[in-house]
Amino acid sequence: MVRHRKIVSSQHKHGNNNTGSNSGSGRNSNLFRFSSIWKTVVGFCCLAFAIYVSVLGYLETRVNTPLDEEKAVLETGIFVPERYWGSYRPGVYFGIKSRDPRSPVFGFMWYEIGDTHKGIRHWCDQNDNLMSYGWLRHDGFLFGEQLILDMPLNIVTSFIKTPGVVNGGHWTARINVTSKHNKKTVGLIWYGALDESMGPAAPHSRLWMENGVMKGHTPQLDNFRINFIHEGKLHHTSYSEAVAPGLHLLKEKFYSLLKPSKERYGPIGQLPILQPDAKLNEQNANFVPVQMIVETPFYLDVVYTTEDLPTPPLKGIEYTNEMEMHRMKFDLEFERKFNLDDKYAELDVIIARAALSNMIGGIGYFYGAGRVKSQHTSEPVPYWRAPLYTAVPSRSFFPRGFLWDEGFHGLLIGHWSPQIQMDIAAHWLDLINVEGWIPREQILGVEAVARVPKEFIVQSNAAANPPMLLIQLAHLVRNNPQLFGPGQTLRGTLDRMFPRLQVWLFKFYDVLAWYQWFQSTQKGDEPTAYRWRGREDDGLQLNPKTLTSGLDDYPRASHPSDIERHVDLRCWMYAAADAMATIAFHLFIETTKYEATRDQLGDEELLNELHWSPETQTYADYGLHSDGVKLVRQPAKAPNELSRVVRSVLVPPKPTLVTSAFGYVSLFPMLLMVLKPESPKLGKILEDLDKPELLWSPYGLRSLSKSSPYYMKRNTEHDPPYWRGQVWLNINYLALRALKHYSRAGTYAKRAADLYERLRDNIVRNVLAEYKRNGYLWEQYSGEDGKGSGCKPFTGWTALIVLIMADEY
Numbered sequence: 007m008v009r010h011r012k013i014v015s016s017q018h019k020h021g022n023n024n025t026g027s028n029s030g031s032g033r034n035s036n037l038f039r040f041s042s043i044w045k046t047v048v049g050f051c052c053l054a055f056a057i058y059v060s061v062l063g064y065l066e067t068r069v070n071t072p073l074d075e076e077k078a079v080l081e082t083g084i085f086v087p088e089r090y091w092g093s094y095r096p097g098v099y100f101g102i103k104s105r106d107p108r109s110p111v112f113g114f115m116w117y118e119i120g121d122t123h124k125g126i127r128h129w130c131d132q133n134d135n136l137m138s139y140g141w142l143r144h145d146g147f148l149f150g151e152q153l154i155l156d157m158p159l160n161i162v163t164s165f166i167k168t169p170g171v172v173n174g175g176h177w178t179a180r181i182n183v184t185s186k187h188n189k190k191t192v193g194l195i196w197y198g199a200l201d202e203s204m205g206p207a208a209p210h211s212r213l214w215m216e217n218g219v220m221k222g223h224t225p226q227l228d229n230f231r232i233n234f235i236h237e238g239k240l241h242h243t244s245y246s247e248a249v250a251p252g253l254h255l256l257k258e259k260f261y262s263l264l265k266p267s268k269e270r271y272g273p274i275g276q277l278p279i280l281q282p283d284a285k286l287n288e289q290n291a292n293f294v295p296v297q298m299i300v301e302t303p304f305y306l307d308v309v310y311t312t313e314d315l316p317t318p319p320l321k322g323i324e325y326t327n328e329m330e331m332h333r334m335k336f337d338l339e340f341e342r343k344f345n346l347d348d349k350y351a352e353l354d355v356i357i358a359r360a361a362l363s364n365m366i367g368g369i370g371y372f373y374g375a376g377r378v379k380s381q382h383t384s385e386p387v388p389y390w391r392a393p394l395y396t397a398v399p400s401r402s403f404f405p406r407g408f409l410w411d412e413g414f415h416g417l418l419i420g421h422w423s424p425q426i427q428m429d430i431a432a433h434w435l436d437l438i439n440v441e442g443w444i445p446r447e448q449i450l451g452v453e454a455v456a457r458v459p460k461e462f463i464v465q466s467n468a469a470a471n472p473p474m475l476l477i478q479l480a481h482l483v484r485n486n487p488q489l490f491g492p493g494q495t496l497r498g499t500l501d502r503m504f505p506r507l508q509v510w511l512f513k514f515y516d517v518l519a520w521y522q523w524f525q526s527t528q529k530g531d532e533p534t535a536y537r538w539r540g541r542e543d544d545g546l547q548l549n550p551k552t553l554t555s556g557l558d559d560y561p562r563a564s565h566p567s568d569i570e571r572h573v574d575l576r577c578w579m580y581a582a583a584d585a586m587a588t589i590a591f592h593l594f595i596e597t598t599k600y601e602a603t604r605d606q607l608g609d610e611e612l613l614n615e616l617h618w619s620p621e622t623q624t625y626a627d628y629g630l631h632s633d634g635v636k637l638v639r640q641p642a643k644a645p646n647e648l649s650r651v652v653r654s655v656l657v658p659p660k661p662t663l664v665t666s667a668f669g670y671v672s673l674f675p676m677l678l679m680v681l682k683p684e685s686p687k688l689g690k691i692l693e694d695l696d697k698p699e700l701l702w703s704p705y706g707l708r709s710l711s712k713s714s715p716y717y718m719k720r721n722t723e724h725d726p727p728y729w730r731g732q733v734w735l736n737i738n739y740l741a742l743r744a745l746k747h748y749s750r751a752g753t754y755a756k757r758a759a760d761l762y763e764r765l766r767d768n769i770v771r772n773v774l775a776e777y778k779r780n781g782y783l784w785e786q787y788s789g790e791d792g793k794g795s796g797c798k799p800f801t802g803w804t805a806l807i808v809l810i811m812a813d814e815y
């Protein structure tokens with residue numbers, strides 16, 4: 007294999023001082039000398055081989071060796087009581103677990119009896135076609151309240167925690183089901199499960215039922231119990247102690263345990279009730295579902311307690327009252343932090359609260375080892391097992407951590423709670439390996455793996471992703487200097503983070519940290535140029551994707567090559583150097599070299615030489631490019647083959663600026679504020695921004711100009727356009743932030759201020775209108791009619807709408 011041969015030849019380069027002299031000097035008639043030379047040669051060869059093998063082994067293990075620095079996360083699990091338990095399973099409609107790798111997990115399923123078409127609800131799934139669902143309020147600490155509209159059912163799920171130190175405290179979850187008109191018969195399932203993917207590492211955990219009470223034991227929690235208290239008409243309760251093959255198959259297991267009851271229950275007839283599991287004889291139960299068949303209106307209090315109970319558990323009316331108190335406190339705190347009441351109608355404020363709450367309520371706690379590869383590993387290898395506390399872009403479609411998304415999430419989360427955000431960032435930075443790389447997509451644990459197509463699971467250590475998390479960190483530090491002063495808790499976290507951004511020079515030469523990794527692995531051929539790695543031309547794509555840039559199918563040079571340079575990445579590097587300077591400054595660390603890099607990348611003459619097109623008067627990528635490409639259907643070659651769509655190149659590519667792809671990428675020198683406020687290039691960008699035939703729409707800035715030949719074009723037969731015209735909130739947020747910045751001073755201040763106001767109004771109006779129309783925040787919005795598109799709910803960076811409404815950048 008090519009990959010293998012490459013390693014061998016590069017090793018010869020390192021090892022040739024041992025092996026190069028093994029012939030020539032050995033020709034001698036003296037047998038003794040010959041044999042001693044021969045021995046020496048053999049010795050050398052053995053040594054060389056041993057070095058070769060160990061270097062190979064060494065290189066192979068680097069991709070999954072953690073950076074040898076103190077972990078940024080100092081305390082977790084039970085030592086952070088107010089965040090021990092939580093709704094840390096964002097991929098299910100309602101689930102509770104603790105921030106402990108071996109936590110038992112709890113969750114909720116439901117189905118309507120008599121409606122066989124709808125099926126059992128468990129994982130957040132777009133195909134369930136729920137009218138709406140999401141957190142109305144969630145503080146990330148003590149409580150949360152969610153509304154699920156599964157017509158005609160109206161389900162409110164909520165929880166309140168009582169933190170404790172010894173065994174992690176207690177909580178009560180409430181499930182309150184009502185229906186619009188007629189009474190409905192519904193199956194409500196609450197289950198407990200043990201995560202067996204931990205294997206024999208958790209041998210002492212158990213789960214069982216006793217007199218209608220769910221009981222369990224783990225080494226961490228000791229003995230715990232769950233009592234069920236209800237109000238309303240209950241037809242039948244059943245439970246099963248079962249053995250599930252894994253957390254990812256709980257619904258299937260549950261379904262297999264249902265049998266029709268022997269008795270008939272009036273007009274509803276036979277009920278599906280839980281049966282004992284035949285498998286239980288061989289193994290201890292790891293899955294205990296309790297099913298109640300109820301009639302609406304009905305509510306169930308699920309009361310979790312451990313043995314050391316300092317206060318009586320919350321239930322019934324006390325819970326209702328306590329929830330009311332939490333709601334009031336939350337609303338006050340929300341108003342204090344975002345100040346929306348005077349500026350917006352009540353319904354708009356409710357939507358903003360829901361947007362923030364879904365970002366917070368979407369935070370999960372994952373544990374496991376991703377799969378990674380490098381050029382030195384012949385097969386993908388497991389990363390080390392690690393925890394990740396992170397928000398997710400979408401509970402239905404992307405219920406896992408994404409590196410650049412998290413930087414945007416952090417802007418909002420950090421505004422709500424710097425403490426939570428610093429903890430999230432610390433978890434991410436602890437995932438850095440000895441090369442300075444952080445895997446872009448985090449697929450940890452069996453539940454997460456089960457939701458990702460196979461081809462996307464393995465992460466390559468050549469792949470970058472914009473360093474938004476670093477920029478967000480600097481933003482947090484700059485805006486809250488008092489939290490990062492000497493002696494403050496968060497200062498300690500920041501201190502531990504820094505060596506993960508930049509390691510000290512006296513370390514081994516090839517140990518890098520995150521910032522250094524970007525600067526050294528993503529460089530371009532020309533000085534001060536940068537290039538995203540990982541583009542591949544398979545002959546099927548209209549324009550090969552650049553997944554690493556975060557902008558997936560945004561058109562770049564049509565023929566990936568090493569001469570390519572990417573203007574967005576160069577601007578990201580400018581912003582990263584600036585962020586490093588800010589963070590270093592707060593830590594009293596020498597800032598000169600970061601400032602030097604920033605100033606060099608901020609030098610407009612250098613930038614223009616690499617990326618400015620005098621013809622079109624726009625910034626652009628550079629590379630081997632042709633606009634003369636199109637997708638064509640290739641007839642089947644043999645009778646048993648299928649025809650397929652491939653790319654046909656009508657005009658051969660040549661080295662050029664890719665000016666036909668005017669869009670977000672062209673704006674980066676403005677978006678990341680690389681341009682000086684007096685720059686005429688800034689004036690030109692602002693002028694272009696305002697043109698409806700290019701990027702301007704009544705719903706926000708389009709990702710790609712209407713005038714581009716790639717506008718809303720499919721990338722392959724199966725890939726519809728994604729970043730080729732749709733309006734994305736994260737980039738619109740950056741645009742607003744930059745416009746605000748340029749509106750403060752400089753030649754174009756007035757124009758920037760005007761654009762800012764209009765762009766902001768357009769975005770806010772459309773996102774709120776779409777939410778009112780269909781109950782969700784969306785992944786993207788159409789640049790043609792403003793309709794939400796892509797997946798839903800998308801309460802990752804689309805939730806930045808809260809900061810936009812609050813004028814916070």
Ligand SMILES: *[C@@H]1O[C@H](CO)[C@@H](O)[C@H](O)[C@H]1NC(C)=O
Pocket residue numbers: 160162182183184305326
């Ligand atoms: C249950 O939900 C209904 C409708 O949302 C509400 O009126 C009622 O007060 C709730 N009951 C409890 C006990 O929370």
